[in-house]
Amino acid sequence: MAMLELKDVTISYKNVPAVQNVNLSLEEGEICSIVGESGSGKTTVIRAVLGLLAGGGKVTKGDILFDGETLLTRSGEEWRKLRGTKISMIFQDSGAMMNPTRKIGDCFVEYIRTHENISKKDAWEKGVKMLENMRLPNGDNVMRSYPFQLSGGMRQRVGIAMGMTYQPKLLLADEPTSALDVTTQAQIIRQFMELREEYGTSIIMVTHNLGVAAYMSDYIVVMKDGIIEDEGTRDYILKGTRKEYTKTLLDAVPSLGGVRYV
Amino acid sequence: MFDEKDVILEAKHITRKFPASGGRTLTACSDVSLKLYKGKTLGLVGESGCGKSTFMRFLVSLDTPTEGEIFFHGKNITQLKGEELRQNRQYIQMVFQDPSASFNPKMKIRDIICEPLMNFKRIKASEKDAVARKFLEMVDLPGEFADRYPHNMSGGQRQRVAIARAIALEPEIIVMDEATCALDVSVQKTIIELVVGLQKQKNISIGFIAHDLGLIQSFAHQIAVMYLGTIVEVLPGEEISTSAMHPYTQALLGAVFDLNMDFSKKIESIESEAPSPLDVPPGCPFQNRCDRCMEICREKRPALIDVAKGHQVACHLYT
Numbered sequence: 001m002a003m004l005e006l007k008d009v010t011i012s013y014k015n016v017p018a019v020q021n022v023n024l025s026l027e028e029g030e031i032c033s034i035v036g037e038s039g040s041g042k043t044t045v046i047r048a049v050l051g052l053l054a055g056g057g058k059v060t061k062g063d064i065l066f067d068g069e070t071l072l073t074r075s076g077e078e079w080r081k082l083r084g085t086k087i088s089m090i091f092q093d094s095g096a097m098m099n100p101t102r103k104i105g106d107c108f109v110e111y112i113r114t115h116e117n118i119s120k121k122d123a124w125e126k127g128v129k130m131l132e133n134m135r136l137p138n139g140d141n142v143m144r145s146y147p148f149q150l151s152g153g154m155r156q157r158v159g160i161a162m163g164m165t166y167q168p169k170l171l172l173a174d175e176p177t178s179a180l181d182v183t184t185q186a187q188i189i190r191q192f193m194e195l196r197e198e199y200g201t202s203i204i205m206v207t208h209n210l211g212v213a214a215y216m217s218d219y220i221v222v223m224k225d226g227i228i229e230d231e232g233t234r235d236y237i238l239k240g241t242r243k244e245y246t247k248t249l250l251d252a253v254p255s256l257g258g259v260r261y262v
Numbered sequence: 263m264f265d266e267k268d269v270i271l272e273a274k275h276i277t278r279k280f281p282a283s284g285g286r287t288l289t290a291c292s293d294v295s296l297k298l299y300k301g302k303t304l305g306l307v308g309e310s311g312c313g314k315s316t317f318m319r320f321l322v323s324l325d326t327p328t329e330g331e332i333f334f335h336g337k338n339i340t341q342l343k344g345e346e347l348r349q350n351r352q353y354i355q356m357v358f359q360d361p362s363a364s365f366n367p368k369m370k371i372r373d374i375i376c377e378p379l380m381n382f383k384r385i386k387a388s389e390k391d392a393v394a395r396k397f398l399e400m401v402d403l404p405g406e407f408a409d410r411y412p413h414n415m416s417g418g419q420r421q422r423v424a425i426a427r428a429i430a431l432e433p434e435i436i437v438m439d440e441a442t443c444a445l446d447v448s449v450q451k452t453i454i455e456l457v458v459g460l461q462k463q464k465n466i467s468i469g470f471i472a473h474d475l476g477l478i479q480s481f482a483h484q485i486a487v488m489y490l491g492t493i494v495e496v497l498p499g500e501e502i503s504t505s506a507m508h509p510y511t512q513a514l515l516g517a518v519f520d521l522n523m524d525f526s527k528k529i530e531s532i533e534s535e536a537p538s539p540l541d542v543p544p545g546c547p548f549q550n551r552c553d554r555c556m557e558i559c560r561e562k563r564p565a566l567i568d569v570a571k572g573h574q575v576a577c578h579l580y581t
């Protein structure tokens with residue numbers, strides 16, 4: 001049985017469909033990347049899985065199953081138990097989602113203590129360790145900082161650290177590394193892969209970096225205009241596809257030593 | 263290609279220190295000197311947290327350096343105040359790393375795009391709709407988005423609104439801080455072509471922060487590589503993949519995920535601890551991660567020296 005299954009899912013904002021008839025299935029330990037057009041509905045799809053659609057978004061058709069059970073009718077209490085530990089999410093723009101008036105450490109400690117019955121001091125240490133795993137120097141200083149005192153990529157890594165704290169069964173990552181330099185990105189990608197190897201975590205990763213998608217994924221989904229335009233293994237997407245849009249995307253990937261406009 | 267008489271903006275010995283927890287000091291930029299040339303693009307790359315945004319924010323007077331000066335058309339802009347500061351804003355525009363944070367969530371996209379134009383009385387209220395639509399279409403968004411609010415858009419759509427707003431004023435300098443990182447590669451290409459087109463037409467100078475080295479080499483005339491608050495290498499854009507000399511620049515090039523890479527290859531990573539701007543070591547900032555580190559690297563900070571035309575490196579291997 002698949003760990004996660006989206007069956008013919010349509011999602012609308014105020015009755016205007018943003019995503020239509022999406023089918024997707026993910027086994028334990030599988031990594032799937034969603035790539036595609038800006039505005040095609042990638043964030044919408046993974047937020048729907050976590051039951052956190054913004055702006056009045058609703059699943060208007062189809063079903064989303066996790067371990068064989070529907071996610072669409074879960075109560076608030078059930079979601080609280082699932083989120084963070086079983087299913088967790090790294091948001092696109094983690095930085096903008098942080099409360100600007102609270103220090104990182106206060107939020108992180110609170111987050112840890114809603115999932116685990118430990119002392120503030122232990123929670124603090126756990127947070128510091130997670131931050132340092134994300135290659136943030138001086139985890140302690142980061143904990144004592146307000147979001148505006150961190151760089152964009154540092155805020156993003158705080159979001160990644162939180163998302164990975166409890167080795168979730170399913171990790172939904174929305175452009176987790178697009179704000180990171182390439183060496184830091186490589187280290188974070190390695191940690192995603194380790195999470196999968198050690199804990200069998202399944203990952204859905206939204207990314208614009210086709211190199212990253214190709215490196216990490218067992219399966220790649222290409223979205224355009226609210227539907228799945230193309231999908232398949234890395235070899236199929238990179239070498240076998242006949243879809244014009246996928247080819248356009250591949251052709252547009254900037255490469256070192258490639259086209260110059262000036 | 264870089265003629266000294268074409269220097270439009272020059273940053274001299276910029277240092278920025280922030281107070282940090284426990285009474286310590288964080289050095290975000292340390293003695294940074296860079297020049298922007300008329301009609302040219304300066305790309306800035308470097309590790310997350312190394313001080314790129316901090317530096318670029320000085321150019322739009324959002325922050326003041328602890329030390330150093332910035333000359334725009336020969337005038338020091340670090341001390342501008344009041345009306346002079348306000349006027350200067352129309353010549354240097356910035357697209358922020360976090361576009362959503364720089365929008366007023368209660369304003370419609372139309373007003374967001376037209377706000378700077380209205381502030382500087384470039385257009386009349388009756389022209390707003392047409393102007394907003396024109397710029398939305400330029401960044402590959404439907405004109406109807408003029409009626410939306412920022413939170414009803416995707417991340418990449420908001421990013422394009424921010425770009426539209428910055429180019430609308432036709433500034434002399436545009437600073438783009440990771441302004442295309444949330445765009446798919448096809449839209450990104452459209453935006454780069456648009457910006458490069460404007461640059462050629464209007465002779466605009468661009469400061470562009472990005473992590474995608476392939477992207478930056480596709481249109482930057484000059485690339486500066488930053489590490490732990492200092493500039494470690496400056497070189498012509500087209501040479502980054504062939505002539506990079508600093509071990510950090512080479513490490514960056516080695517970490518790129520490429521469509522032609524060997525996908526079975528294990529990811530290489532720099533094993534040592536990430537460096538901290540709270541305890542910058544004496545000597546070379548890259549010493550603890552450099553596999554060619556020598557005795558002198560722990561003692562003396564290497565100066566940025568000329569190694570070829572338009573190419574400077576700060577590394578003891580080359581002195």
Ligand SMILES: Nc1ncnc2c1ncn2[C@@H]1O[C@H](COP(=O)(O)OP(=O)(O)OP(=O)(O)O)[C@@H](O)[C@H]1O
Nearest residue numbers: 013018038039040041042043044055414416417418
């Ligand atoms: N709260 C909302 N209200 C109305 N429309 C929305 C809302 N959020 C998103 N949309 C629209 O739904 C579509 C899909 O948005 P989504 O954020 O899922 O795209 P995306 O694929 O993640 O794009 P990007 O790569 O730019 O982040 C877009 O056209 C967007 O304008």
Ligand SMILES: Nc1ncnc2c1ncn2[C@@H]1O[C@H](COP(=O)(O)OP(=O)(O)OP(=O)(O)O)[C@@H](O)[C@H]1O
Nearest residue numbers: 149150151152153280290310311312313314315316
């Ligand atoms: N207002 C502030 N107060 C304290 N520290 C700050 C402040 N702004 C930036 N810093 C610190 O300065 C350093 C440089 O930050 P900056 O935002 O310039 O990095 P960056 O190179 O743009 O990184 P990224 O690629 O992640 O955006 C970081 O260590 C950051 O925590």
Ligand SMILES: [Mg+2]
Nearest residue numbers: 043092416417
């Ligand atoms: Mg998105």
Ligand SMILES: [Mg+2]
Nearest residue numbers: 151152315359
């Ligand atoms: Mg930055």
